[in-house]
Amino acid sequence: MPELPEVHTVSAALKPLLLDRTFVKIAVFREKLRYPLAPLLNPELLNQPVTDVRRRGRYIVIELANCHALVVHLGMTGVFRQAEPGEARRKHEHVIFHLDDGNELRFECTRRFSSIICCTLDAPGAEPECLAMLGVEPLDGAFTAAYLYGVLQRRKCPVKVALMDNAIVVGIGNIYAAETFFMAKINPTRLACDITRKECSALVRAAKKVLSAAIEAGGTTFSDYRQLDGSEGKFECELLVYGRKGQPCTRCGAPVRTVVQGGRTTFYCPKCQL
Protein backbone atom coordinates (compact mmCIF):
# COMPACT_ATOMS: atom_id res chain seq x y z
CA MET A 1 0.00 0.00 0.00
CA PRO A 2 2.05 2.90 -1.17
CA GLU A 3 1.81 6.00 0.98
CA LEU A 4 4.20 8.90 0.80
CA PRO A 5 7.36 7.07 1.97
CA GLU A 6 6.78 4.27 -0.53
CA VAL A 7 6.17 6.67 -3.42
CA HIS A 8 9.23 8.65 -2.35
CA THR A 9 11.35 5.49 -2.50
CA VAL A 10 10.01 4.48 -5.91
CA SER A 11 10.43 7.98 -7.34
CA ALA A 12 14.02 8.18 -6.10
CA ALA A 13 14.79 4.79 -7.65
CA LEU A 14 13.22 5.73 -10.99
CA LYS A 15 15.17 8.94 -11.33
CA PRO A 16 18.64 7.57 -12.16
CA LEU A 17 17.03 4.97 -14.40
CA LEU A 18 15.09 7.47 -16.49
CA LEU A 19 16.96 10.76 -16.39
CA ASP A 20 18.19 11.74 -19.91
CA ARG A 21 16.72 8.54 -21.34
CA THR A 22 13.91 8.56 -23.91
CA PHE A 23 10.98 6.24 -24.48
CA VAL A 24 11.33 4.61 -27.88
CA LYS A 25 8.07 2.74 -27.49
CA ILE A 26 5.27 2.56 -24.92
CA ALA A 27 3.30 -0.67 -25.13
CA VAL A 28 -0.15 -0.72 -23.50
CA PHE A 29 -1.89 -4.00 -22.78
CA ARG A 30 -5.12 -2.84 -21.18
CA GLU A 31 -7.74 -0.29 -22.13
CA LYS A 32 -7.72 1.41 -18.75
CA LEU A 33 -6.56 1.30 -15.16
CA ARG A 34 -8.36 3.96 -13.13
CA TYR A 35 -8.35 6.04 -16.32
CA PRO A 36 -7.97 5.12 -20.00
CA LEU A 37 -4.41 4.31 -21.05
CA ALA A 38 -4.86 5.33 -24.71
CA PRO A 39 -3.21 8.76 -24.10
CA LEU A 40 0.06 6.87 -23.48
CA LEU A 41 0.10 6.14 -27.20
CA ASN A 42 0.61 9.84 -27.96
CA PRO A 43 3.75 10.03 -30.18
CA GLU A 44 4.74 13.26 -28.39
CA LEU A 45 5.87 11.05 -25.48
CA LEU A 46 8.46 9.27 -27.64
CA ASN A 47 12.08 10.24 -28.27
CA GLN A 48 12.00 13.10 -25.75
CA PRO A 49 14.64 13.01 -22.98
CA VAL A 50 13.32 12.66 -19.45
CA THR A 51 14.34 15.88 -17.70
CA ASP A 52 13.04 15.17 -14.21
CA VAL A 53 11.42 12.54 -12.02
CA ARG A 54 9.84 13.94 -8.89
CA ARG A 55 7.21 13.17 -6.28
CA ARG A 56 4.23 15.33 -5.38
CA GLY A 57 2.02 13.83 -2.70
CA ARG A 58 1.47 10.23 -3.72
CA TYR A 59 2.03 11.03 -7.39
CA ILE A 60 5.19 10.54 -9.42
CA VAL A 61 5.77 13.14 -12.14
CA ILE A 62 7.96 12.05 -15.06
CA GLU A 63 8.76 15.18 -17.05
CA LEU A 64 9.95 15.21 -20.66
CA ALA A 65 11.99 17.83 -22.52
CA ASN A 66 8.95 18.98 -24.52
CA CYS A 67 7.00 19.76 -21.31
CA HIS A 68 4.85 16.68 -21.66
CA ALA A 69 4.64 14.69 -18.45
CA LEU A 70 3.41 11.38 -17.14
CA VAL A 71 1.70 11.60 -13.75
CA VAL A 72 1.64 8.20 -12.08
CA HIS A 73 -0.37 7.16 -9.03
CA LEU A 74 0.51 3.68 -7.76
CA GLY A 75 -2.94 3.16 -6.25
CA MET A 76 -2.91 0.14 -3.99
CA THR A 77 -0.75 -2.26 -5.90
CA GLY A 78 1.11 -0.36 -8.62
CA VAL A 79 4.73 -1.45 -9.04
CA PHE A 80 7.48 -0.43 -11.47
CA ARG A 81 9.90 -3.16 -12.39
CA GLN A 82 13.06 -3.22 -14.43
CA ALA A 83 12.84 -6.13 -16.84
CA GLU A 84 15.10 -7.86 -19.30
CA PRO A 85 14.07 -7.19 -22.91
CA GLY A 86 11.86 -9.97 -24.21
CA GLU A 87 11.06 -11.32 -20.75
CA ALA A 88 7.62 -12.96 -20.62
CA ARG A 89 4.92 -10.52 -19.60
CA ARG A 90 3.44 -11.12 -16.17
CA LYS A 91 -0.29 -11.44 -15.60
CA HIS A 92 -0.82 -7.94 -14.22
CA GLU A 93 1.75 -6.05 -16.26
CA HIS A 94 -0.24 -3.41 -18.10
CA VAL A 95 2.35 -1.05 -19.59
CA ILE A 96 5.90 -1.54 -20.85
CA PHE A 97 8.12 1.49 -21.37
CA HIS A 98 10.92 0.67 -23.82
CA LEU A 99 13.95 2.88 -23.19
CA ASP A 100 16.56 4.00 -25.68
CA ASP A 101 19.28 2.14 -23.77
CA GLY A 102 17.52 -1.16 -24.44
CA ASN A 103 16.12 -1.51 -20.92
CA GLU A 104 12.45 -2.01 -20.16
CA LEU A 105 10.48 -0.45 -17.37
CA ARG A 106 7.28 -2.35 -16.69
CA PHE A 107 4.25 -1.22 -14.77
CA GLU A 108 2.36 -3.90 -12.91
CA CYS A 109 -0.83 -3.42 -10.90
CA THR A 110 -2.95 -6.24 -9.54
CA ARG A 111 -5.97 -4.34 -8.32
CA ARG A 112 -5.88 -1.69 -11.03
CA PHE A 113 -6.51 1.22 -8.68
CA SER A 114 -3.48 2.97 -10.13
CA SER A 115 -3.45 5.65 -12.82
CA ILE A 116 -1.08 7.00 -15.44
CA ILE A 117 -2.13 10.39 -16.77
CA CYS A 118 -0.50 12.35 -19.61
CA CYS A 119 -0.45 16.11 -19.36
CA THR A 120 1.42 19.15 -20.59
CA LEU A 121 3.20 21.54 -18.23
CA ASP A 122 3.04 25.33 -18.49
CA ALA A 123 6.81 25.51 -18.10
CA PRO A 124 9.69 23.18 -17.21
CA GLY A 125 9.35 22.13 -13.57
CA ALA A 126 5.78 23.46 -13.29
CA GLU A 127 3.16 21.61 -11.26
CA PRO A 128 0.76 19.59 -13.45
CA GLU A 129 -2.71 21.12 -13.46
CA CYS A 130 -4.22 17.79 -12.41
CA LEU A 131 -2.33 18.09 -9.09
CA ALA A 132 -3.39 21.65 -8.32
CA MET A 133 -5.90 20.47 -5.71
CA LEU A 134 -3.23 18.95 -3.49
CA GLY A 135 -2.47 20.38 -0.06
CA VAL A 136 0.93 20.93 1.54
CA GLU A 137 3.72 18.37 1.70
CA PRO A 138 3.96 16.95 5.24
CA LEU A 139 7.77 17.16 5.26
CA ASP A 140 7.83 20.76 3.99
CA GLY A 141 8.26 23.79 6.21
CA ALA A 142 4.74 24.86 5.20
CA PHE A 143 3.23 22.01 7.25
CA THR A 144 3.20 23.70 10.64
CA ALA A 145 1.06 23.54 13.77
CA ALA A 146 -0.39 26.96 12.91
CA TYR A 147 -1.38 25.79 9.42
CA LEU A 148 -2.95 22.57 10.69
CA TYR A 149 -4.80 24.33 13.49
CA GLY A 150 -6.19 26.83 10.97
CA VAL A 151 -7.65 24.18 8.69
CA LEU A 152 -8.86 21.81 11.44
CA GLN A 153 -10.84 24.62 13.06
CA ARG A 154 -13.16 24.63 10.05
CA ARG A 155 -13.72 20.87 9.92
CA LYS A 156 -16.35 18.90 11.81
CA CYS A 157 -15.20 15.46 10.66
CA PRO A 158 -13.03 13.11 12.79
CA VAL A 159 -9.50 14.50 12.97
CA LYS A 160 -8.06 11.35 11.40
CA VAL A 161 -10.27 11.78 8.34
CA ALA A 162 -9.03 15.38 8.06
CA LEU A 163 -5.36 14.37 8.34
CA MET A 164 -5.89 11.91 5.49
CA ASP A 165 -7.54 14.56 3.30
CA ASN A 166 -5.14 15.29 0.43
CA ALA A 167 -6.50 18.82 0.09
CA ILE A 168 -5.09 19.56 3.58
CA VAL A 169 -1.87 17.58 3.64
CA VAL A 170 -0.78 14.99 1.10
CA GLY A 171 0.44 11.46 1.40
CA ILE A 172 -0.72 10.44 4.89
CA GLY A 173 -2.64 7.22 4.36
CA ASN A 174 -4.25 4.83 6.78
CA ILE A 175 -1.09 3.22 8.13
CA TYR A 176 0.90 6.39 8.85
CA ALA A 177 -2.18 8.21 10.14
CA ALA A 178 -2.60 5.49 12.77
CA GLU A 179 1.07 5.69 13.72
CA THR A 180 1.00 9.49 13.83
CA PHE A 181 -1.98 9.63 16.21
CA PHE A 182 -0.41 6.96 18.38
CA MET A 183 2.87 8.84 18.64
CA ALA A 184 1.06 12.11 19.36
CA LYS A 185 -1.13 10.36 21.99
CA ILE A 186 -4.29 11.78 20.41
CA ASN A 187 -7.52 9.86 19.93
CA PRO A 188 -8.21 9.78 16.15
CA THR A 189 -11.99 9.74 16.66
CA ARG A 190 -12.09 13.25 18.12
CA LEU A 191 -13.56 16.03 16.02
CA ALA A 192 -11.03 18.01 14.00
CA CYS A 193 -12.36 21.33 15.30
CA ASP A 194 -11.78 20.23 18.92
CA ILE A 195 -8.03 19.68 18.49
CA THR A 196 -6.03 22.32 20.35
CA ARG A 197 -3.10 24.33 19.02
CA LYS A 198 -0.75 22.34 21.26
CA GLU A 199 -2.16 19.04 19.98
CA CYS A 200 -1.71 20.23 16.39
CA SER A 201 1.91 20.81 17.22
CA ALA A 202 2.20 17.23 18.52
CA LEU A 203 0.46 15.88 15.40
CA VAL A 204 2.73 17.78 13.01
CA ARG A 205 5.84 16.67 14.89
CA ALA A 206 4.65 13.05 14.97
CA ALA A 207 3.70 12.98 11.28
CA LYS A 208 7.10 14.31 10.21
CA LYS A 209 8.88 11.85 12.48
CA VAL A 210 6.85 8.82 11.35
CA LEU A 211 7.18 9.64 7.65
CA SER A 212 10.90 10.39 7.86
CA ALA A 213 11.56 7.14 9.69
CA ALA A 214 9.51 5.25 7.10
CA ILE A 215 11.43 6.82 4.22
CA GLU A 216 14.65 5.89 5.98
CA ALA A 217 13.45 2.28 6.16
CA GLY A 218 12.41 2.22 2.49
CA GLY A 219 8.69 2.21 3.23
CA THR A 220 6.30 -0.29 4.73
CA THR A 221 5.61 -3.61 3.08
CA PHE A 222 2.20 -4.69 4.16
CA SER A 223 1.00 -6.91 1.38
CA ASP A 224 1.81 -5.75 -2.11
CA TYR A 225 4.30 -2.92 -2.05
CA ARG A 226 7.76 -3.63 -3.43
CA GLN A 227 10.70 -1.43 -4.26
CA LEU A 228 11.98 -1.22 -7.83
CA ASP A 229 14.35 -4.13 -7.36
CA GLY A 230 11.58 -6.26 -5.83
CA SER A 231 12.83 -5.86 -2.27
CA GLU A 232 10.44 -5.18 0.58
CA GLY A 233 10.19 -2.09 2.76
CA LYS A 234 11.57 -2.44 6.26
CA PHE A 235 9.21 -0.21 8.19
CA GLU A 236 6.60 -2.87 8.92
CA CYS A 237 8.51 -4.16 11.94
CA GLU A 238 8.47 -0.62 13.36
CA LEU A 239 4.67 -0.21 13.32
CA LEU A 240 3.49 0.41 16.86
CA VAL A 241 -0.29 0.32 16.54
CA TYR A 242 -1.40 -0.39 12.96
CA GLY A 243 -2.58 -3.96 12.46
CA ARG A 244 -2.43 -4.77 16.17
CA LYS A 245 -6.12 -5.08 16.98
CA GLY A 246 -6.67 -6.77 20.35
CA GLN A 247 -2.95 -6.92 21.11
CA PRO A 248 -1.56 -5.04 24.11
CA CYS A 249 -0.64 -1.42 23.44
CA THR A 250 3.14 -1.14 23.09
CA ARG A 251 3.05 1.84 25.49
CA CYS A 252 0.49 1.06 28.22
CA GLY A 253 -0.60 -2.54 27.65
CA ALA A 254 -4.32 -1.86 27.10
CA PRO A 255 -5.81 -3.78 24.13
CA VAL A 256 -5.59 -1.92 20.81
CA ARG A 257 -9.06 -1.10 19.52
CA THR A 258 -10.38 -0.51 16.00
CA VAL A 259 -13.12 1.74 14.69
CA VAL A 260 -14.27 2.35 11.12
CA GLN A 261 -13.87 5.97 9.98
CA GLY A 262 -14.53 7.10 6.44
CA GLY A 263 -14.80 3.45 5.47
CA ARG A 264 -11.30 2.70 6.77
CA THR A 265 -10.22 0.79 9.86
CA THR A 266 -8.53 2.97 12.47
CA PHE A 267 -6.24 1.34 15.06
CA TYR A 268 -5.74 3.18 18.34
CA CYS A 269 -5.21 2.70 22.06
CA PRO A 270 -8.30 3.90 23.95
CA LYS A 271 -6.29 4.27 27.15
CA CYS A 272 -3.27 6.35 26.24
CA GLN A 273 -4.61 8.20 23.18
CA LEU A 274 -6.85 10.87 24.64
Add this chain to the structure above:
DNA sequence: AGAGATACCTGGGAGC
Protein backbone atom coordinates in the same frame (compact mmCIF):
# COMPACT_ATOMS: atom_id res chain seq x y z
C1' DA B 1 -21.51 23.29 1.20
C1' DG B 2 -19.95 19.81 3.76
C1' DA B 3 -20.07 15.13 5.23
C1' DG B 4 -20.86 10.41 4.59
C1' DA B 5 -21.43 6.39 1.55
C1' DT B 6 -20.17 3.78 -2.38
C1' DA B 7 -17.81 1.95 -6.57
C1' DC B 8 -13.71 0.49 -8.44
C1' DC B 9 -10.62 -4.43 -8.14
C1' DT B 10 -8.16 -8.68 -6.83
C1' DG B 11 -5.89 -11.91 -3.78
C1' DG B 12 -5.46 -13.74 0.64
C1' DG B 13 -7.34 -15.54 4.64
C1' DA B 14 -11.09 -17.17 7.57
C1' DG B 15 -14.83 -20.14 8.12
C1' DC B 16 -17.63 -23.91 6.85
Add this chain to the structure above:
DNA sequence: TGCTCCCAGGTATCTC
Protein backbone atom coordinates in the same frame (compact mmCIF):
# COMPACT_ATOMS: atom_id res chain seq x y z
C1' DT C 1 -9.88 -29.98 -0.32
C1' DG C 2 -12.78 -26.67 -2.15
C1' DC C 3 -16.10 -23.35 -1.84
C1' DT C 4 -17.95 -18.71 -0.35
C1' DC C 5 -17.49 -14.50 1.89
C1' DC C 6 -15.13 -10.61 3.73
C1' DC C 7 -11.43 -7.37 3.98
C1' DA C 8 -7.70 -4.21 2.58
C1' DG C 9 -6.58 0.32 0.32
C1' DG C 10 -6.97 5.82 -2.30
C1' DT C 11 -9.74 8.51 -5.02
C1' DA C 12 -13.72 10.01 -7.68
C1' DT C 13 -18.35 10.46 -7.59
C1' DC C 14 -22.70 10.09 -5.80
C1' DT C 15 -26.34 11.11 -2.28
C1' DC C 16 -28.16 13.35 1.68
